[in-house]
Amino acid sequence: MERSNIRDRLIVRKRHEGLIESWHDRRIVAGARLDAEIDQQIKAADVILLLVRSSFLASRYCYTIEMTRALERHRAGEAHVVPVIVRGCDWQSTPLGELLAVPKDGKAITSWPNYDEAYADVARQIRRLVQSRQPHVQVKPQAAPPGAPLSAPVVEVVKTAPRSSNLRLKKEFSELDRDEFLHQTFSFIARFFETSLQELQARNPGVHGQFRLIDANTFTAAIYQHGKRACECSVHLGAGGFRGNGIAYSNDASSRGNSYNELVTVESDDQAMFLRPMGMATFGERQTLTQEGAAELFWGMLIRPLQH
Structure with a gap:
């Protein structure tokens, strides 16, 4: 990754009045010394978020600096x-x-079924961290007293009681939850295609490119190159056994x-639902996918013949 793309790092700094101020390298003004500005912000920060992926x-x-x-x-x-x-x-x-990563269990954001x-989860954990660094106060908005200027900030400083951060409970997912998630996934894949x-x-x-929605459970896609059909597929909701709990991809549009x-x-696990491929197209590799990952x-699989 080039130096101009070092936005994979976000530095969060608390203001004296107890609010949160964020900083990242897109706030560096033209003509400023890049290294010196970043070094200054790292030295001033109370909380530093490193947005980790392979390019980082x-x-x-x-990585090094x-x-x-x-x-x-x-x-x-x-x-x-x-x-x-x-x-x-x-x-x-x-x-x-060596550090406790977020989201929970260090599970990558793109592997969650729902990015939101x-x-x-990241926001909640960062909020707890910031509050733990100032455990005795929190800022609470209050109505301005009579006669006070409308622009005058009015806050109330209140005591916060200590509590555990270990409050996660096991989630249970019903058949309705799974069916709705499956239908939402099919709709997402159709829009994606x-x-x-x-x-x-x-x-x-x-x-x-030709997209055809056959019915509520099936769509087809085809790619033509100079008028000749190069590849095609069909995607069908309701495959995978007697319960019909899967979404199938076929190279045959019919x-x-x-x-x-x-x-x-x-x-699903004890916290979220996700998608699992059979691995027939990836030589038996079964991975965990989000809706975007499945799409x-x-x-x-559709576009591969045009890329090789």
């Missing part, structure tokens, strides 16, 4: 470094492996789930 680990500047400076302050007790795992990568073998839930075909056609002269090249089904898996 591969960046000499991010920024992360090293941040960890030095963390070990000295001057700041608190939190790895935010954005995409799956081998971060556990780095010095960051992942970011909400339709817009991807439109963009593919716009970017490549001589290429035409298939309706009776035969397929790949199948994703809904599974990318199917799309990659």
